[in-house]
Amino acid sequence: MTAKKYLQTEHKIQLEDIDPDALVVLDVLRGHGFTAYLVGGSVRDLLLGYKPKDYDISTNALPEQVKRLFSGCFLVGKRFRLAHVRIGKKIFEVSTFRSGDNEDDTLIHNDNEWGTEEEDVTRRDFTVNGLYYNNADQTIIDYVGGVEDARKNFLRCIGNPYIRFKQDPVRMIRLLKFRSRFGLTPDEEMIEALFALRTEILKSSPIRILEELLRMLESGSSVPFLKNLQQHGFLETLLPNLAKYFETPHEKEIYTFLTEVDRSILNEDKRPPRRSILVSILLYPIYREIVQDLYDSSPKKAHLGKLQEEAFKLALNSFSPILRITKKILGEVITILSTQYRFTPLQKKKRLICKIPRNRDFSLALKFFKLRTDLEPGLTDIYTEWAYYYDKHKKAEDNGKLPPTSSSRRPRRRRR
């Protein structure tokens, strides 16, 4: 297959729009006689007019050779071995050209066979993700027709979608991801394959699926993505318990919350909230109902230990039996949800005393409460007061006047 080359005057990507550290990594590799290109998401984003979040690099250098060239480099991944090159706080993923079989529809367990630059792009998922950018002459090297597709806002698989989705069903989630994020029009055959092969997703690693879902919650396009997951039956397949809550009036509230988060990420260029806060958004409306029912039936039962236990059960249940959130996220979600009742107690008449608990995750609960105030401006005064006392508490802690706070723990059984 011959590649089509696009000059800078044709593709219009400006060198200044690329992270200079990514260019350094490319130059070092090339300086040592290797071929090295930007590839994947960053080229696609630049071509579509978005700012890339990260930069992936593809090279003919083997992982160990990359490691020898950079002091801050470590090798990661078993299924897909690659080098992480650290420059300052940034990490650049440097992967070695791989070969791949686009005709064999068996599930890929190990993707570590080295290949040529042409083989490497043809084993990638979508044409817009299969482009190389060569900073040495500022050209785009296109083996798969990705530039034309990007111009037409078209999302197309490299190869036959039925085969490509069977090889790696996570590609179906990625399809919905790129459709939601960039509003690309998907190829019809690809959508047919998606409906036909939906349940194949259950063969994929839950960790990889969860990573794509969490990344999308952080992307600023969480609402269209979740709607796409729902419409194509993936929410039901992957998160059956959570999907049930989306069939109740809670759905509207979850989407209102997420719309606000998406807006602040996209329009105000804010960093996305922490993952535990995003997960808490999905659960909060349901949690509130559970707690209210508990309180209505027996006010005395709604004590902190019980609130934590309910948060724990809900978070665990909503992500099982297929996906599992990490213990760390789980612990933070429990604190975030249960702490909301310090800010807005169940007993409406209760006088508020802003006592800052000795829990490191309290600040996350306060951040979540801030999000609630964005949707319910009536809560702003309460937030301001808590934020004032938290600030004071933090300063005292930083000055060594308070012993450091403990991190959140799973609720323990109460001793009798």
Ligand code: ATP
């Ligand atoms: P994002 O902006 O979310 O990082 P991305 O396309 O860069 O999107 P990555 O997970 O960083 O996604 O992957 C980098 C590149 O690796 C992709 O652009 C694509 O070329 C390739 N790739 C990633 N996942 C797959 C997959 N499951 N199958 C084939 N190629 C993939």
Ligand code: MG
């Ligand atoms: Mg990427």
